[in-house]
Amino acid sequence: GLAGEEAGVPAPPAVDVARQLFEGHREFQENQRGVSYEALLMPYLRGATEITIVDPYIRLPHQGRNLVDLLALLAASKDPADEIAVTLVTKEDRGEYAQQHLFMLKDIQDSAATVGIQFTVTWDETIHDRSIRTDHGWKLLLGRGLDIFQKGSGSQFDLGSRRQEFRQVFAFGITYIREEN
Secondary structure, three states: OOHHHHOOOOOOOHHHHHHHOOOEEEEEOOOOOOOOHHHHOHHHHOOOOEEEEEOOOOOOHHHHHHHHHHHHHHHHHOOOOOOEEEEEEEOOOOOOOHHHHHHHHHHHHHHHHOOOEEEEEEEOOOOOOOEEEEOOOEEEEEOOOOOOEOOOOOOOOOHHHOOHHHOOEOOEEEEEEEOOO
16 A cells, blocks of 8 residues: 555545646647556546446447456456446447447456446447546546557567557547536
């Protein structure tokens, strides 16, 4: 734990921490490295018990893996006894891969349940904006949704496949908005 905890000093409430986080817009350049969900998103998601991810395109395997990366970070950051409810609002794939799409989301749901994340999917054909909203007062507007990383070499020995910060990103923007509850 933190040094202060051993001395019997209580940790500051999560709300105070949330207040110190950056608010506003950040831009990332094409091919930039050093970006990860851990740095970009987790400070704003930590401590939330309900999270809604709006992203019309969580269809392809790499998009599913991005979502799983985020869910794994959420699971690792919470107390094992706690549950987090994560709702994905997305568009249903009605094409030839519709079946694979449903199987992928079901696999993610089953896997998330084993680590205390109740993952549900809501279909919405009207969405365009990509965002993440928490029950503790943050809304993050994601220009590209979760799909910010360029495709790596595909080699299992590519370090980028293990750690996001070694991967190159597409150009994208993110806006952090503090919503008063």
